[in-house]
Amino acid sequence: MTATPQQDDCLFCKIVNGEIPSERVAESDRAIAFRDINPAAPVHVLVVPRRHEPNVGALATNAPDDLAALFELVTEVAEREGIAEHHRLVFNTGTHAGQTIFHAHGHVLGGKTFTER
Ligand code: 5GP
Numbered sequence: 404m405t406a407t408p409q410q411d412d413c414l415f416c417k418i419v420n421g422e423i424p425s426e427r428v429a430e431s432d433r434a435i436a437f438r439d440i441n442p443a444a445p446v447h448v449l450v451v452p453r454r455h456e457p458n459v460g461a462l463a464t465n466a467p468d469d470l471a472a473l474f475e476l477v478t479e480v481a482e483r484e485g486i487a488e489h490h491r492l493v494f495n496t497g498t499h500a501g502q503t504i505f506h507a508h509g510h511v512l513g514g515k516t517f518t519e520r
């Protein structure tokens with residue numbers, strides 16, 4: 404039983420529920436963090452609100468407290484992963500930007516020097 408709005412057939416809702424396994428690195432009452440299955444950097448962690456919203460803008464509009472909690476978890480992940488001083492945080496919105504999972508999430512990337520924008 405959960406009070407958190409979720410969507411059937413959403414991969415990240417299933418990861419939030421534990422229906423699909425993930426390598427969790429941190430969690431809070433409002434968000435979870437787990438390793439990306441196809442890492443683009445030595446550290447690549449996805450930070451995901453438990454609540455289903457299709458993208459970060461919708462999360463900001465519909466659940467600003469969850470967005471704030473997501474950012475708090477980003478900070479915790481960066482500290483735990485040893486990348487607090489140097490990391491990148493990316494949110495893709497829309498297919499043309501590279502969004503493939505339509506449940507809001509931030510990519511926390513680090514452990515390398517980024518040269519490209
Ligand atoms: P997007 O492209 O939507 O910004 O990011 C989706 C991310 O989810 C991708 O980086 C992709 O590698 C990751 N991903 C897709 N399916 C899974 C999965 O089943 N488990 C994990 N841990 N990551 C996944």
Ligand code: ZN
Pocket residue numbers: 409410413414415416417454455456505506
């Ligand atoms: Zn979802």
